[in-house]
Amino acid sequence: MTDSKQPGRLHVIVAGAGMGGLTLAASLLRKGFDVDVYEQSPELREVGAGLWISANGGRVLEAIGLKEAVEAINLPPQDRVVRFWKTGEQRSVYNRDADASKANHTLIQVLRAELQRVLYEAVVKLKPDAVHFGVRSTGARTAGGRAQLMLEDGSFVEGDVVVGCDGAHSRVRQSLFGPAPARYTGANAWRGLAPMGKLKPQHRAPLASTWIGPTAHVTTYPVQRNGEEFVSFSAQVDSPTWQTESWSERGELADALKDFEGWHQDILDLFIHSENLFRWGLFVRDPLERWSEGRVTLVGDACHSMTPYLGMGVNLTMEDACVLARCLEQSPDDVAAALRRYDTARIERANRTKQKSLEMLSVFHSPALANSETAWPYIEEQWSSQAVRERYDWLLAYDATTVEI
Ligand SMILES: Cc1cc2nc3c(=O)[nH]c(=O)nc-3n(C[C@H](O)[C@H](O)[C@H](O)COP(=O)(O)OP(=O)(O)OC[C@H]3O[C@@H](n4cnc5c(N)ncnc54)[C@H](O)[C@@H]3O)c2cc1C
Numbered sequence: 001m002t003d004s005k006q007p008g009r010l011h012v013i014v015a016g017a018g019m020g021g022l023t024l025a026a027s028l029l030r031k032g033f034d035v036d037v038y039e040q041s042p043e044l045r046e047v048g049a050g051l052w053i054s055a056n057g058g059r060v061l062e063a064i065g066l067k068e069a070v071e072a073i074n075l076p077p078q079d080r081v082v083r084f085w086k087t088g089e090q091r092s093v094y095n096r097d098a099d100a101s102k103a104n105h106t107l108i109q110v111l112r113a114e115l116q117r118v119l120y121e122a123v124v125k126l127k128p129d130a131v132h133f134g135v136r137s138t139g140a141r142t143a144g145g146r147a148q149l150m151l152e153d154g155s156f157v158e159g160d161v162v163v164g165c166d167g168a169h170s171r172v173r174q175s176l177f178g179p180a181p182a183r184y185t186g187a188n189a190w191r192g193l194a195p196m197g198k199l200k201p202q203h204r205a206p207l208a209s210t211w212i213g214p215t216a217h218v219t220t221y222p223v224q225r226n227g228e229e230f231v232s233f234s235a236q237v238d239s240p241t242w243q244t245e246s247w248s249e250r251g252e253l254a255d256a257l258k259d260f261e262g263w264h265q266d267i268l269d270l271f272i273h274s275e276n277l278f279r280w281g282l283f284v285r286d287p288l289e290r291w292s293e294g295r296v297t298l299v300g301d302a303c304h305s306m307t308p309y310l311g312m313g314v315n316l317t318m319e320d321a322c323v324l325a326r327c328l329e330q331s332p333d334d335v336a337a338a339l340r341r342y343d344t345a346r347i348e349r350a351n352r353t354k355q356k357s358l359e360m361l362s363v364f365h366s367p368a369l370a371n372s373e374t375a376w377p378y379i380e381e382q383w384s385s386q387a388v389r390e391r392y393d394w395l396l397a398y399d400a401t402t403v404e405i
Pocket residue numbers: 015016017018019020021038039040041049050051052053135136137138165166167168169170171191234247299300301302308311312313314315316317
């Protein structure tokens with residue numbers, strides 16, 4: 001057992017050095033807390049996927065001093081469009097000219113590994129030995145007025161608070177609230193990363209595109225690493241048979257091409273030229289009514305893993321981290337009260353987002369999209385200025401740095 005608590009400072013133990021764990025660690029260290037993060041992987045992993053950060057997530061990154069570092073890895077789109085699966089014809093989603101929306105629709109487009117590196121560097125700048133790699137946790141509990149994170153070797157680490165940022169299969173969540181069965185949503189997902197140099201020139205267009213069809217949709221956007229450009233894509237396909245929930249399962253090109261038979265060549269080219277292809281099943285769990293128990297709580301996919309249809313998983317995770325750090329700062333001497341406040345501030349919004357994200361599948365996939373005669377009236381209706389505002393403004397307008405807690 002170790003407790004490296006420094007006198008007078010709340011010591012927070014974090015399980016998982018993903019997007020949530022590192023954002024939380026940076027937020028807490030900046031507020032003067034002591035933090036130790038325990039990550040199962042032996043090092044930061046190269047996942048080979050892009051991420052969309054919207055304004056609500058961007059505000060959190062800015063608050064932890066990362067505006068410039070994120071700008072350096074960003075390849076921002078000039079527009080966001082929906083595209084017809086057969087021809088690639090497009091419609092702007094922002095409706096910029098006529099848009100009465102007050103929400104900020106800016107997107108930050110980054111490689112996941114690049115964002116993780118930026119977050120990691122922010123953490124170790126504040127505490128060089130904060131992240132402990134190759135340490136797998138098995139659960140957490142409150143004992144003797146302290147919080148304990150149990151480790152695979154049978155030992156535990158102890159602090160004032162334990163936060164499970166250990167993703168959708170969270171062991172911390174299971175130890176607090178028991179198993180949470182995952183239900184298959186009826187869709188499989190594909191993802192890949194295609195080097196720009198292998199693609200036709202039109203792929204360079206600075207667009208965040210969602211190609212929509214009757215039984216599948218594909219989100220594509222350019223990303224960069226040290227000036228080298230790629231197109232990141234993720235695709236969801238209706239499928240009665242399911243893959244495992246792990247999104248690091250390899251997929252076969254032949255299966256992808258079968259799933260996207262008849263689609264525009266630009267989409268097929270992404271699969272053909274991708275450096276790697278991954279395929280997994282999309283699952284959902286029932287929403288949780290509580291995230292905290294004693295001195296232990298949860299952040300991110302551990303408490304609200306969701307379908308990717310609104311592009312909000314990481315954004316909500318960053319909001320959680322920011323709000324939790326603020327709650328602990330407000331009442332460092334009463335951790336239980338801080339965690340209750342955190343639950344109250346966050347659960348309803350996260351569960352609503354999770355539900356709305358699931359409902360988007362029937363917007364993206366529709367029989368009306370089978371041919372262009374019925375597709376365009378459908379697209380005009382579903383992606384009208386008003387529909388977009390109703391769908392996104394409440395998500396984008398949320399400011400985790402100032403929201404009442
Ligand atoms: C292909 C894809 C594209 C996506 N695109 C977007 C997007 O554009 N925008 C968006 O907002 N969201 C997106 N998401 C969702 C987003 O990636 C997740 O919501 C986000 O990563 C959640 O962060 P997290 O910290 O909770 O979990 P993760 O980032 O998954 O991190 C969990 C960490 O915990 C570690 N861990 C797990 N178990 C243990 C253990 N027992 N002990 C120790 N460590 C452990 C893992 O190794 C990992 O490092 C996407 C998801 C996928 C799969």
